[in-house]
Amino acid sequence: MTEVPPPAWGALPGPDGTRFRIWAPGVETLTLVLPDRELAMDPAGAGWFERVTDAPAGTEYGFRLPDGFVVPDPAARRQAGDVHGRSVVTGTDYGWRHPRPERAWREAVIYECHIGTFTPEGTFRAAIDRLPHLAGLGVTHLEILPVAQFGGDRGWGYDGVLPYAPHPAYGRPDEMRALIDAAHGHGLMVLLDVVYNHFGPDGNYLGMYAPDFFDADRHTPWGAGIDYTRDAVRRFFIDNAVYWVTEFNLDGLRLDAIDQIRDPSDPELLVQLAREVQAAAGRPVHLTTEDNRNVTHLHEGAAAMQGEWNDDWHNAAHVLLTGETEGYYDAYAADPTGLLTRAMAEGFSTGGAGGKGVRSAHMQPETFIDFLQNHDQVGNRARGERLTVLADRDALRAMQAVLLLQPHVPMIFMGDEWEEERPFLFFADFDGDLGRAVTEGRRKEFEGFAGFSAAEVPDPVARATFEASRIDWTRAETPEGRAAVERHRALLRLRAERIGPLLDGTGPGAGRVLDAPARCLAVDWALGGGTVSIRANLSEAAVDLPAADGEMIHLEGAAPGAPNSAAVFVS
Structure with a gap:
C-alpha cells in the first residue's frame, strides 16, 4: 500500500502551535515575520527551514530573506491580499453537510466552467445558485478552471503562483468548500483544474531563495521549466494534489498540459502523484489529463488516471463544422471526416498534428474526454468566437447529438447548453510593463491570420474583455435558449438510460x-x-x-x- 507522508510545505496549525516549513536551499538564513515578532527559522537539513510557534488561524506571516526582502509562503493556504503580500495561517476544519456522490467514471458528463465568468458576481457563493440548473441538465461532474491565486483579479487561472490558495476574487477557502459541499448535495461531483507545469509571471518568488526548484536547461511555452527530480519539488506538487482532494473534498483533478512535466524519475511524478492521491483519499478519485503527446501509459495499470482530453476529436470536428484550417487545424485539413471517425472509434486519430502519439484502440471508450468547445478552443481564438456563430446551426446540433450519445465521456463548456453566443476571450489583470507585454504578445500571436488585423484583437488586460466573456444566463430563458437546454437535457437523459448501462x-x-x-x-x-x-x-x-x-x-x-x-x- 502506498504510504502518504505528512505535508512538507506550508503553515500547518497543530496542538503545539503552527509549524512553518519552507524549502530555501539558496539562502543560509531565513526569518519568520509575524505581526508582533520575528523569529529565526531553524535549518532542518537538505535546504529546509522549519519553526513551530504560537500563531493561530488568521495570523498573517511572511519570510524575510537575508537581503531584507519579505516573500509570501509559496504554499500559503490564503493570502491577506495580493500575491506579493502577507500569507495567512488557515485552518482546515469545515462542517461538511452532504455525502459525496458515488459515481463510476463511465457515467461522467463534464461541465467546464470558469468561476469568474460563470455568474454575474463571479464568486464561489454565486455559483451555488446555479447548481440546480446543472443537476437538472444531466451533468454529473462540474469541472472548475484553476483557482490558484494569480496576479491581479482577472484571469483564466493558468498563471497561478500560489497553488494552495484559492483566489480571493472568487471567495475564501471555506466558500469554495461550500460550493463543493452544495454540489454534492445536488448529486454533482467536482473536479478542479490544477497547473503543475509552470508558474505565472507575477508574484513567483521561488527563484530568489530556491533556484534549484527550476531546471535551467529547460523552458516551457509559459516560463521556466521545473526540476521534478528533486524531492522537495515533487512534494510541493504531490502535497498540493492531496491537499485539494482531502481538505476540499474534491472528487478529482484535471492536470493541465502534462506534456510539459518532464521527469525521468522512476516512478515519474505523475504516477507517484496518482498513487498518493488515491491512497490519501481512501476512495476513488477521478484524475484526468491534458497531454498533446497522445500517449496512453498514464491511463493503464494500477495507478491509472481515468480520462484524457481528446484534442484530436475536437480539432477534426471543428474543421468539419467550420472549414477553418489555420494554425493547428492545418493538420486536420486534408481528411477531417476520416480523422474524426478514427478518433470516435479509437480515441486518438494519431494522424492529426503530424502523426504523433500511439495507437489507443485498446483503451476503454470512457478514457477519452471529447468536446466541441472548451476554454482553450474558444478563448485561444483571437476574438473568442463560439461555434454558435461560426458553424451552421443544424450541423452543430447534429454534432452535439454525436458528442453526447457516443460512448466517450462528453464535456460541455459553460453556456453551450443554451447555444451561448457571447465570446470567451483571453483576459488577464496585469499592469505596467507586464500588462503592455501581454497585450503586445497577444496581438503578435495573430499576425498573419486571415480575416482581421492584429489591432482588432481585444486587449486582454482591459476589464471590458473580461466583462464580455461572462455567460448570459438571460439567454437560457429565451424561447431559443429553453429549446436548446431541453434538447441537451433530453440527450443526456437518453445517454444515462440507454448508453451508459452498455459500457460495463x-x-x-x-x-x-x-x-x-x-x-x-x-x-x-x-x-x-x-x-x-x-x-x-x-x-x-x-x-x-x-x-x-x-x-x-x-x-x-x-x-x-x-x-x-x-x-x-x-x-
Missing part, C-alpha cells in the same frame, strides 16, 4: 469505422452490454449511409442520411 464489460478494440460518403460519420461500438451505432451526414445533400442494427433511439434532423442529420442506434 467493454473489451479492447470496441470501435469500428465503416465506409461512408464524404462528410459522413459511420461508427459502431461493440460494448459490453450491446452495440451503439452512429450515422451522421454533415453534407448539404441526402446520402445513403451504412445500415445500422437495432433501435434508433435518437434522430437529429429530418431523416437518417438527410443533410445535417445524426441518428443513433442501440442493439
Whole structure:
C-alpha cells in the first residue's frame, strides 16, 4: 500500500502551535515575520527551514530573506491580499453537510466552467445558485478552471503562483468548500483544474531563495521549466494534489498540459502523484489529463488516471463544422471526416498534428474526454468566437447529438447548453510593463491570420474583455435558449438510460469505422452490454449511409442520411 507522508510545505496549525516549513536551499538564513515578532527559522537539513510557534488561524506571516526582502509562503493556504503580500495561517476544519456522490467514471458528463465568468458576481457563493440548473441538465461532474491565486483579479487561472490558495476574487477557502459541499448535495461531483507545469509571471518568488526548484536547461511555452527530480519539488506538487482532494473534498483533478512535466524519475511524478492521491483519499478519485503527446501509459495499470482530453476529436470536428484550417487545424485539413471517425472509434486519430502519439484502440471508450468547445478552443481564438456563430446551426446540433450519445465521456463548456453566443476571450489583470507585454504578445500571436488585423484583437488586460466573456444566463430563458437546454437535457437523459448501462464489460478494440460518403460519420461500438451505432451526414445533400442494427433511439434532423442529420442506434 502506498504510504502518504505528512505535508512538507506550508503553515500547518497543530496542538503545539503552527509549524512553518519552507524549502530555501539558496539562502543560509531565513526569518519568520509575524505581526508582533520575528523569529529565526531553524535549518532542518537538505535546504529546509522549519519553526513551530504560537500563531493561530488568521495570523498573517511572511519570510524575510537575508537581503531584507519579505516573500509570501509559496504554499500559503490564503493570502491577506495580493500575491506579493502577507500569507495567512488557515485552518482546515469545515462542517461538511452532504455525502459525496458515488459515481463510476463511465457515467461522467463534464461541465467546464470558469468561476469568474460563470455568474454575474463571479464568486464561489454565486455559483451555488446555479447548481440546480446543472443537476437538472444531466451533468454529473462540474469541472472548475484553476483557482490558484494569480496576479491581479482577472484571469483564466493558468498563471497561478500560489497553488494552495484559492483566489480571493472568487471567495475564501471555506466558500469554495461550500460550493463543493452544495454540489454534492445536488448529486454533482467536482473536479478542479490544477497547473503543475509552470508558474505565472507575477508574484513567483521561488527563484530568489530556491533556484534549484527550476531546471535551467529547460523552458516551457509559459516560463521556466521545473526540476521534478528533486524531492522537495515533487512534494510541493504531490502535497498540493492531496491537499485539494482531502481538505476540499474534491472528487478529482484535471492536470493541465502534462506534456510539459518532464521527469525521468522512476516512478515519474505523475504516477507517484496518482498513487498518493488515491491512497490519501481512501476512495476513488477521478484524475484526468491534458497531454498533446497522445500517449496512453498514464491511463493503464494500477495507478491509472481515468480520462484524457481528446484534442484530436475536437480539432477534426471543428474543421468539419467550420472549414477553418489555420494554425493547428492545418493538420486536420486534408481528411477531417476520416480523422474524426478514427478518433470516435479509437480515441486518438494519431494522424492529426503530424502523426504523433500511439495507437489507443485498446483503451476503454470512457478514457477519452471529447468536446466541441472548451476554454482553450474558444478563448485561444483571437476574438473568442463560439461555434454558435461560426458553424451552421443544424450541423452543430447534429454534432452535439454525436458528442453526447457516443460512448466517450462528453464535456460541455459553460453556456453551450443554451447555444451561448457571447465570446470567451483571453483576459488577464496585469499592469505596467507586464500588462503592455501581454497585450503586445497577444496581438503578435495573430499576425498573419486571415480575416482581421492584429489591432482588432481585444486587449486582454482591459476589464471590458473580461466583462464580455461572462455567460448570459438571460439567454437560457429565451424561447431559443429553453429549446436548446431541453434538447441537451433530453440527450443526456437518453445517454444515462440507454448508453451508459452498455459500457460495463467493454473489451479492447470496441470501435469500428465503416465506409461512408464524404462528410459522413459511420461508427459502431461493440460494448459490453450491446452495440451503439452512429450515422451522421454533415453534407448539404441526402446520402445513403451504412445500415445500422437495432433501435434508433435518437434522430437529429429530418431523416437518417438527410443533410445535417445524426441518428443513433442501440442493439
